[in-house]
Amino acid sequence: MRHHFILRIVAKLLIPLILLFGLYVQFHGDFGPGGGFQAGVIFGAGFILYALVFGVEKAGNVARLTIVRVMVAAGLLLYGSVGVVSLLLGGNYLDYSVLADDPVHGQHLGIFLIEVGVGITVAAVMITIFFTFASRGRS
Amino acid sequence: MEHLIVIVLLSFLAITAVAVVMLHDLFAVVMLFGIYSLLTAAIFLVLDAVDVAFTEAAVGAGISTVLMLATLALTARKEKTSLRFAPIPLLVVTITGAALVYGTLDMPRYGDPTAAIHQHVAPDYLQRGPRETGIPNVVTSVLASYRGYDTLGEVTVIFTAGVGVMMLLGSSRRGTKRTRGKR
Amino acid sequence: MAWLGLYNYWIVIFLMMAGFYVVIVRGNVVKKIVGLNLFQTAVFILYISMSKVQGGTAPIVEPEFVVYSNPLPHVLILTAIVVAVATTALALALTVRIKESYGTVEEDEIHRLDKSF
Numbered sequence: 009m010r011h012h013f014i015l016r017i018v019a020k021l022l023i024p025l026i027l028l029f030g031l032y033v034q035f036h037g038d039f040g041p042g043g044g045f046q047a048g049v050i051f052g053a054g055f056i057l058y059a060l061v062f063g064v065e066k067a068g069n070v071a072r073l074t075i076v077r078v079m080v081a082a083g084l085l086l087y088g089s090v091g092v093v094s095l096l097l098g099g100n101y102l103d104y105s106v107l108a109d110d111p112v113h114g115q116h117l118g119i120f121l122i123e124v125g126v127g128i129t130v131a132a133v134m135i136t137i138f139f140t141f142a143s144r145g146r147s
Numbered sequence: 148m149e150h151l152i153v154i155v156l157l158s159f160l161a162i163t164a165v166a167v168v169m170l171h172d173l174f175a176v177v178m179l180f181g182i183y184s185l186l187t188a189a190i191f192l193v194l195d196a197v198d199v200a201f202t203e204a205a206v207g208a209g210i211s212t213v214l215m216l217a218t219l220a221l222t223a224r225k226e227k228t229s230l231r232f233a234p235i236p237l238l239v240v241t242i243t244g245a246a247l248v249y250g251t252l253d254m255p256r257y258g259d260p261t262a263a264i265h266q267h268v269a270p271d272y273l274q275r276g277p278r279e280t281g282i283p284n285v286v287t288s289v290l291a292s293y294r295g296y297d298t299l300g301e302v303t304v305i306f307t308a309g310v311g312v313m314m315l316l317g318s319s320r321r322g323t324k325r326t327r328g329k330r
Numbered sequence: 331m332a333w334l335g336l337y338n339y340w341i342v343i344f345l346m347m348a349g350f351y352v353v354i355v356r357g358n359v360v361k362k363i364v365g366l367n368l369f370q371t372a373v374f375i376l377y378i379s380m381s382k383v384q385g386g387t388a389p390i391v392e393p394e395f396v397v398y399s400n401p402l403p404h405v406l407i408l409t410a411i412v413v414a415v416a417t418t419a420l421a422l423a424l425t426v427r428i429k430e431s432y433g434t435v436e437e438d439e440i441h442r443l444d445k446s447f
Binding site: 150153154157158160161164165167168173176177180183184187190191194195196197198199202203206207210211214215217218219221222223226227233236237239240241243244247248251252254255256257258259260262264265268269272273276277283284285286289290294297298301304305308309311312315316 | 334335336337338339340341343344345346347348349350351352354355356357358360361363364365367368371374375378379380381382383384385386387388389390391392397398399400401402403404405406407408409410411412413414415416417418419420422423424425426427429434435436439
């Protein structure tokens with residue numbers, strides 16, 4: 009890894025921008041193109057780029073495998089539990105209108121939460137899959 | 148003009164597909180598949196599917212290609228091949244294709260606003276979506292709210308695939324997997 | 331020019347058949363997965379072609395636009411794309427395991443090895 013100076017410097021510049029763009033896509037998905045799926049993939053791609061340029065071991069220090077694995081389940085759990093909460097508040101499963109006093113506000117909140125859930129799961133799955141493939145080659 | 152762009156992009160796509168079929172160097176095949184995905188994303192953009200174009204560009208041209216390259220690094224770079232002409236599969240493919248082309252003759256023409264697909268729930272979503280959810284992007288409101296169950300299912304599929312990959316390639320050591328291999 | 335309205339569908343069918351041909355003729359497993367992906371992407375284009383409305387715009391509601399393309403196929407395909415990559419990853423993981431236990435990813439060689447076991 010002594011060489012590839014240009015690659016490393018460009019990657020260092022790009023990765024924060026990629027992650028920032030992923031967050032933008034996540035939270036601006038209500039008003040423009042974007043949403044949890046795309047944001048998750050972009051966020052995952054940032055980590056994958058880091059792993060490609062700096063090696064899987066270093067990337068493993070940034071995104072700890074156990075934390076990523078917990079996130080794989082956490083996103084799906086968040087999604088499911090939004091449904092359970094709306095069930096407990098007297099609505100149907102995944103009916104967000106009951107989440108707040110105003111139905112429109114409740115819908116907005118529900119959509120925001122499940123998009124976050126989708127984003128977390130997709131990003132974590134993409135990172136895990138790539139790391140699993142890449143670390144298979146080394147062992 | 149828009150129509151012309153679509154036609155040109157679709158023709159590029161067809162050429163790329165032929166190249167994918169013909170080539171034997173798997174590295175080139177995977178790179179061509181990345182180009183194919185990028186062209187598809189461009190077509191989606193022209194066809195007004197901005198969200199889908201976004202996803203296809205990130206997933207198809209990005210992650211899929213990287214994963215396939217990772218697989219090539221673990222398996223073989225070249226396809227061991229016998230360049231034989233296969234008449235029966237070609238016949239099967241041609242007949243299936245001809246049947247499907249015959250089926251398209253009844254389909255609504257491209258961009259026809261009176262097609263059946265545009266009459267049922269879609270106008271309803273377009274009218275109710277922004278009013279009921281306060282979200283101008285109808286794709287997001289349908290995805291997350293009106294079809295929340297679908298999306299829950301899809302996320303479960305992704306979760307399951309992630310778990311499956313972890314179980315297949317995750318923590319097994321060299322010793323356990325060498326027991327079966329004879330070579 | 332009426333046939334031009336079906337051009338999209340015909341190209342889609344051509345791409346599907348290209349993918350189908352790769353799946354049934356080629357013996358290399360990685361190539362088969364690429365073929366399946368060709369087929370899959372063709373289905374995506376089929377759906378999105380149907381969703382287009384002449385003169386419409388992307389389904390993000392703004393007061394100055396009246397005609398929008400149909401958002402429903404977009405939703406279906408959006409999720410399908412991400413599921414496609416997840417299943418592709420699973421298929422590729424299986425390929426890696428096949429390579430590790432058989433030493434090859436060519437279908438005929440795998441069959442030959444299976445008989446000798």
